[in-house]
Structures are given as C-alpha cells and as structure tokens.
Amino acid sequence: MRQDPLGNQGGQPGRRSGGLRLWVLLLFAGYAVFYWVSNRTTDPLTGEKVLIDKSISPDDEKALGLQAYQEILQQERPVDPNSQVSRQVREIAQRLIAKIPEVEDALAAEHGLQASHIEKAFDWDVTVLQSDQANAFCLPGGKMAVYTGLLPVAQNADAVAIVMGHEISHALLRHGAQRMTEQKLAQIGQMAGAMSGMDQSQMQAVMSIYGYGRALPYARKQETQADEMGLMLAAAACFNPQEAIPLWQRMGQMSGGGGQPEFASTHPNPGTRIEALQALMPKAMAYQQKFCPQGQAAAAGTH
Numbered sequence: 001m002r003q004d005p006l007g008n009q010g011g012q013p014g015r016r017s018g019g020l021r022l023w024v025l026l027l028f029a030g031y032a033v034f035y036w037v038s039n040r041t042t043d044p045l046t047g048e049k050v051l052i053d054k055s056i057s058p059d060d061e062k063a064l065g066l067q068a069y070q071e072i073l074q075q076e077r078p079v080d081p082n083s084q085v086s087r088q089v090r091e092i093a094q095r096l097i098a099k100i101p102e103v104e105d106a107l108a109a110e111h112g113l114q115a116s117h118i119e120k121a122f123d124w125d126v127t128v129l130q131s132d133q134a135n136a137f138c139l140p141g142g143k144m145a146v147y148t149g150l151l152p153v154a155q156n157a158d159a160v161a162i163v164m165g166h167e168i169s170h171a172l173l174r175h176g177a178q179r180m181t182e183q184k185l186a187q188i189g190q191m192a193g194a195m196s197g198m199d200q201s202q203m204q205a206v207m208s209i210y211g212y213g214r215a216l217p218y219a220r221k222q223e224t225q226a227d228e229m230g231l232m233l234a235a236a237a238c239f240n241p242q243e244a245i246p247l248w249q250r251m252g253q254m255s256g257g258g259g260q261p262e263f264a265s266t267h268p269n270p271g272t273r274i275e276a277l278q279a280l281m282p283k284a285m286a287y288q289q290k291f292c293p294q295g296q297a298a299a300a301g302t303h
Helices: 011-038 058-075 084-098 100-110 150-154 157-172 175-195 200-236 241-255 270-291 294-300
Strands: 040-042 049-051 125-129 136-138 143-147
Touching: 011 040, 011 175, 049 175, 058 125, 058 143, 058 175, 084 100, 084 125, 084 157, 100 157, 100 200, 100 270, 136 157, 143 150, 143 157, 150 157, 150 241, 157 175, 157 200, 157 241, 175 200, 200 241, 200 270, 241 270
Parallel strands: 125 143
Antiparallel strands: 040 049, 136 143
C-alpha cells in the first residue's frame, strides 16, 4: 500500500468519500429548503400554510382528474343514470355544489382572506358505481362517484351529503396537488440518499421516519380539513349536519375496531373524527341558519 507524505496509509480516499457524501447531502438539503420555501402559500379556506408546487395548476389537476375518472368508469360498473338512486345522488350533489361559493367566501372571510373559487372551472359530474365499498370520491375538476355500498351505511340523504361534501372539499382544498408536491419532496430525499451512498436499509429507515413523522400526519390533517369544510357545505345546503355523528359511529362499528392504529393510518380513527365533528357542530348549525332558508331547513329534517 502506498504511503502518503504525511504518513497516512490509505486514509485520504475514505475522507474524500465521506466529504463528498456530506456535500451531496448539503446540496440536496439546500434545494429541498428552497423548494419548500418557494412553493409555500396560504390556503384561504383554512388560513394555513400549505405546500403546492407552483408548476401544478388547477387546470393540470383537472386534466389528471378527468383521465382518472374515465379509467375508473371503464373498470367499474356504473349504475343506470336514470335509476332512482342515481337521480337522488345527483340531487344531493347539485344542492352541495350550489352552496360552494357562499361557503368558500364565508370560510375565507374567517381568516381575513378571499377565496380563489377554482370550482368555477370545474366540469361537475357524478356517477353511482355498483360496489360493496362504503365510499365515495371527488377528483380535481369535479368528477364524482358514490359507491352503492355507502348507501346502507349512510341510511339517509343527510349522511350521504356529509360524505359527498367531505369528498368535494378535498378537491376544493387542492389536496391532490398538495399530495403530488409532498411526493416530489420525498423523491428529493430519496435521490439525496441514493447519491450520497446510503444502503437500502438506511433508506428504508429514513423513509419510515418521514412517513410516520410527516406524510401520515399530513394526510390525517387533510382528512380533518375536509371533514370541517364538508360539514359546513352540507349544513349550508340544508342537510342535517348532526347526522355526521351516527354516520361515523356506524362506520366505526362496520370496521369492528380493527385496522391500523391511527398513527400508522392516513385517516383519523372514527372516535377522533366524532370528537372533532361534535366540537364543530355549533359552527355547522350557524352555517345552516345563515345559508339555508327556514322553509328548506324544515324540509331537510324529513330526510
């Protein structure tokens, strides 16, 4: 082995390698900080700082939503649009959609901000899909679906409206763009790890820390935001927001208390949701009183 003039046998290459790894990590960390800071914005509907890549426009989200919707309709079994259940679900959707501008303005005003009203460019559509799933979705751009498996769990139009309001809120809050941005941030971290020479086990450990410490709590926060806005939307559209509590009690009974612990899940558990919704109920009732004419509010109690 060649000895260097300072008497260090083979020590320099190792130090150079370690120094290079450090520089790679520092460069990527700097870029990640720049990316984070330059793409932060305030969501007028929540008043909170969010991370949305400025290169992702609402039109981009809308195009992706339409593509996903078309693929889903090819894979799933849509119910006859002229059937009674399809008409009922469309009516619920129409009532919710009609109240979006007022609810957005009211939520933004709470934070001294103005709503951006991205829904003006949405091409709304709703389909009922034949499936045992107790679920629904609303994609960016306004393409919605309700699975028939949700209906026996919901039991009434009020509960269906609360679920649909929740899903619509995801689209209005641009949660899809936020998730894409978070994925890009995670990819930056993975690239940094790979180029700095981390082995597979180290990468897995880092990504696990990121998942439990950032990604999963962020996803649960989005669900809570959609719960709140969806509840206000349902209340403003003259549905009974109090039906949210028995709905999530039934959801909890359906799951049997099983599944992942909350810290390992993208969704709050039913108990957490019920507690948060109960705290929001006075606000929801105030929204109903403000935006729902008295005659319609009385009619809503018959659902």
